Every structure is written in C-alpha cells, then in structure tokens.
Amino acid sequence: MRRSDRLSEIIEIVQDGRLHLARDIAERLEVSVRTIYRDFDTLVASGIPIDGERGVGYMLREPVFLPPMNLSLLELEALHLGMAIVAQAADEELQTASASLTKKIEKVATANGAAPKNWGFGVYPFAQAKLGFQHMPRIRTAIRNREKLLLDYRSLENRISSRIVWPLQIEFWGRVWTMTCWCETRGDFRSFRIDHIVICKRTGDYFEDQQGRRLDDYLAKVDAEMEQGIERN
Template identity: 55%
Template sequence: MRRTDRLFDLIQILRDGKLHRAQDLAEATEVSVRTIYRDMETLQASGVPVEGERGVGYMMTAPVTLPPLNLTLAELEALHLGLAIIGEAAGPEMQAAAHTLSRKIDAVLPEDTQAPRPGWGFAVYPFAEAAKGFTHMPPLRAAIRARQKVLLGYTSLDGAETERVVRPLELEYWGRVWTLTAWCELRTGFRVFRLDRISAVKPMPALFVDEPGKRLADYDPMAAHRGGA
C-alpha cells in the first residue's frame, strides 16, 4: 500500500472523533507502531486536525474558527484549497505570498481552538492527484442537494474498475484529498470514494429519500473502512 493511501485510511479511522491507540492503528493498517508515529506527525503537519501523543493515542478534532469570522466547512475548504492551488501552480512570488498568508492565518488563530499546524495549506498529498477529481464536484454537489442517485465509474486501490449506483451524501476535504461518502447499492453499504479515483459521474433519473440505515446519520466510519471499496 502506498503511503498516501495508508494516510487516507488512517483519516477514515480517526474521523469518528474517538481516541485510538497507536497499536490499534498499526494493526488496522498492517504497519509498525513506529510507522504510525511518523504518519501521525505527517497528518498533523499537513493540516489534518489530529490531536494526541505517543503512549496516549490519537483522535481527530473539529474544524477551526478564525476570529472575528466563523468559517463554515465550505469556506474553510475554499481557503485551504485556494492556498494549496497557489502554492503548487502559481509563480514564485504568489507561491511565497500563499505561504506567508498561511503563516499569518495560523498566527491569529485563538489559542483555545485546535489550530492547524504550520503549512496547513500545503498538505502532503500531490496536488495533481486531487485535481483529477475537481471536474466531478459540481455534479456531485448538485446530486447531494437534489437527493439524486448517480452512476460512478470508480477505480479501486488494486486497479479494478467498476460502475456502481450510489446515493451521494457528503463531500469532504482532507488535506487535498476530496472524498464522497455515499450509500453504495453494489456493496449494499456505506462507502467513501476518493474523487481522484472517480472516472465518471452520471446523474440518474431516480431520486432517493431517507431510509433507516442508509442516512448520513447512520454512517459508521469504522464499518465502512472494514468493508473496503
């Protein structure tokens, strides 16, 4: 497993907000505890809101607020992604400005919130990978709002290509990796899809309504992680 894929798996495990021991994380991802320590340091340096220390455990905390503004998740994503794009794609002057802006934002965050680590706009994942999924965001957001099923073309980690009808529930952003949480009719369960691995999005005529067990409120990150793609 590539390191970027393992870091993504760790995010999925930690997103339940509970405290996880390094030993348990190591067993879940089939690596050593020493590797987990390094991975946690990488996630923290990448801006993922992970708290914890060796010998205690690790957990993911809530997004931050910027005084005097209260940022919504979408606004935080826009700010984070904008800095990331400039930091990767612009000229040297704008790249330097993006890095200094990131440091200034970090400096004014209140001490009683979980502030991003230095360089939070410039995460570990290659920008080119995240960019592959950008074109899928508008139809997915529209489908989430309309509660409309979509047909996804998806490539799993082992290279297998599948088509699956899903109920799109939520888009999230994890340090340059965008994900879609959905109810997958092929697997009859919740799945988290990386947008950079989606090859096609086709809105379906069918709409869906809330059903017990298939709602976002029913989603169990650990169960979905165990279920695979």
C-alpha cells in the first residue's frame, strides 16, 4: 500500500470519532506500530484535527472531507457493477473492501446529485469460482511479498500433483480465476485455476526477479507463441 493510500485509510478509520490504538491500526494495515506513529505525526503536521498520543490512542476532533469524485452516472454504474460482482464473487477480504468502497461511492454520489436513489446492480454468486476464494488472500499476499507457495493441484483429469511455485499474477476470466506462476517443479511458466487448488501453503522462502522467470517474460512468451500460431495447453 502506498503511503498516500495508507494516510487516507487512517483518516477513514478514525472518522467514527472513537479512540483508536496505533497497534490496532498497524495490524489492520499490516505495517509496524512505528510506521503508524509517523503517519499520525504527518497527518497532524498537515493540519488534520487529530487528538492523541503514543501509547494512549488517537481520535478525530471533527469530520474531514476528502476531495469529491466527479464521475458521470454511467461511470458510477460501471463502478457499482464491478463492486457488486466483487461483493458476491470474491474472498472475504475483498468483499469487505468492496462493501466499504461502495458505501463511500454511494455517499458521495447521492450527496452531489450524480446518482438517483435506488440505483445500482444486484449480482448473483458464482458457485464454481467461489471454491478457490479461500486461497485468494494468501496468494495475493505471496505475490506482494514474492513468497514461494506450495500447491496441491487437481488437474482437469482429476490428478493431484504438488508444486513449488513463484506466484506472479492473478487473472479473472469472467467466471474463473487463474494464477500465473513460475513453477519450480516443472521449470517453466504455468497457469493454475485457483478453484482447482486443493492446498495452498506458505513456504517461508522468497524469490527475486530472475531473467526468464518474470511476469514480463511470461507475457512476452505468450505474445511470441500467439504470433507463431502455437496453441497453449
């Protein structure tokens, strides 16, 4: 998370007028308590009306209004549709973020007259895709931290294999999520359907960018094969 995003998130957290401990905010944002202390110092120095001190807690004295969004109704509908899909067809972490974002959008949009009341979309769950949602938070964290994962994977032929992989990217294909990786076991790039992952474990081992094993290398390889008319299995 970028520092500017984290500062905005901290403001959102303390908007409720309650006292918040730095350690609770640090745990929620997955940073150190010292980082949160520095962030509060920055916010106070910039004029944000925050009361508190280290070891006691922090609270907002008065509401803070973030810059308004200038979106058309069509843009709002597109954004709302995306949030509705995430709210029904994603893991708990993303569902929580989607609900929070939707409330912010609706609050601002209806306040400035950009959207009428009772607008938006309803989306029904994707049953097959939800099978893999339990693994999504761990995969996203591993991609951010460049941590190797141990997978037990069930193929389309219903065979189980174990792999050590370097997770590079998650892709969504309408009803199915896949994970593109460098597979140590096979010594090549592989894409795995996340709903076919039986077990996904952290290894505690990390990887660094290596020529020929990066996401850019994978994308270049796919482009080259498409140009040559090679169908990937």
